[in-house]
Amino acid sequence: MDWDDGGREVAMRGRWPRTQIRGGGRPTLGSCIRLDSWSDRTPLHEAAYQGRLLHLRSLIAQGFHVDTLTMDRVSPLHEACLGGHYACAKFLLDNGANAEAVSTDGATPLFNSCSSGSAACVRLILQHGASISSPYQLASPVHEAAKRDxxxxxxxxxxxxxxxxxELPxxxxxxxxxxxxxxxACVEVLLHSGADVQLGCGQDSPLHAAVQSGGANIVDHLLDFGADGCCRNAEGKTPLDLSTPNSTVRAALQKRGPCSLSQLCRFCIRRSLGRNRLHRASxxxxxxxxKDFLLYQ
Structure with missing residues (x-):
């Protein structure tokens, strides 16, 4: 649908091409929701995305429904969270917006909050009872926050x-x-929070991923937390096999010898405590x- 200046529905005048992105800079799926059409966006969506709270209030007062959806089921709350606009998101929720609205691509307001990096919006959505898990595997909030650091x-x-x-496909x-x-920063958070240093994607370990991306500091961190430098992926390759000759990543892998007894004891104690009880070590x-040694402090 299109909308006239008074907020009334008028006949849809056609759709923007699927690949066209307004302003050349709107994120697409992988970072947030994808909008196949711009022609059915309402002034409510635009005000929410741009963080125009007064205009948002005015539109709701004029009779716009707080959960007006685009053809891709994108709500104004999706847009407020994608823009990282806490005040707009709170106003929409206070007026009955659905905190668990799901777009056709599976994005939720929580996912969009993680994409924008707005901790305030993340907290707000969670306080309104939104589910942390996603019905759409490529739109996982925890993965989005982790990969965007x-x-x-x-x-x-x-x-x-x-x-x-x-682990998602x-x-x-x-x-x-x-x-x-x-x-x-997120690698550090996950490791200190008890993430399994060996679980990656299929037979590829996080260490394989760090080597491929060229993160020597991350390689060091993974090894400190017990990553197995000899593990093999589906192609039978170790992290060292994937490293570039004379690179800092290869140097980081080669300088590590066998774990010390103290390191082995730390790994054993942390495994015995389990992820849910690590905080009790203090x-x-x-x-x-x-205690500081056990907690890597």
Missing amino acids: HRECLELLLSYGAHIDV VVGTPLYSACMAQAA SLFLPHSI
């Missing part, structure tokens, strides 16, 4: 119970996604230096 968004999702080791685990994207009756 939005640390605070990721920490919020984990605190609300997001599955830290969920193509994208693998959140840790694998973060390693592929060289998202060092309350153990142990010297502070040992």
Whole structure:
């Protein structure tokens, strides 16, 4: 549908080409929702995406429905979260917007909040009871936050119970996604939160991903947390096999010898505690230096 200046529906005047993106800069699926059509976007969607709260209030007062959808089932709340506009998102939710609206590409307001990196929007959507898991596997909020290196968004999702080791086809685990994207801050969050350092995408480990993306600092971090430098992927290749000769990544792999006894003990104790009890290590009756060692502090 198109809309006239008074907000009334008029006949649809045709659709924009599927590949056309307004302004040349709107993100597409992989980073957020994809809109196949711009012709059915309403002033409500535009105001939400641009963060124009007063205009949004005026349009709702004129009778626009808070959950008006485009042909791809994109709501104004989707757009507010994609723009990272907390005030607009809160106004829409306070007026009954659906926090779990799903576009035809499976994107939710929570996914779009993670894409924009707005921790305020992530917290707001979660407080309104939105599900952390996604019905559409390529639009997972925790994977989106991890690969975009939005640390605070990721920490919020984990605190609300997001599955830290969920493995999806193509994208693998959140840790694998973060390693592929060289998202060092989120790699650190995931490892300290107890992510399995061996789980990646199929037989590809996070270490394989870090080597392929060229992140020497991430390779070091994975090895510190017990990544197996000798594991082989589906093609029978180790991380060293995938490294470029004379690269910093190869140097990082080659300088590591066998794990020390203290390292092996740390791995064993952390596994025994389990991911859900790692935070309790700080309350153990142990010297502070040992507790810090267990928690990589």
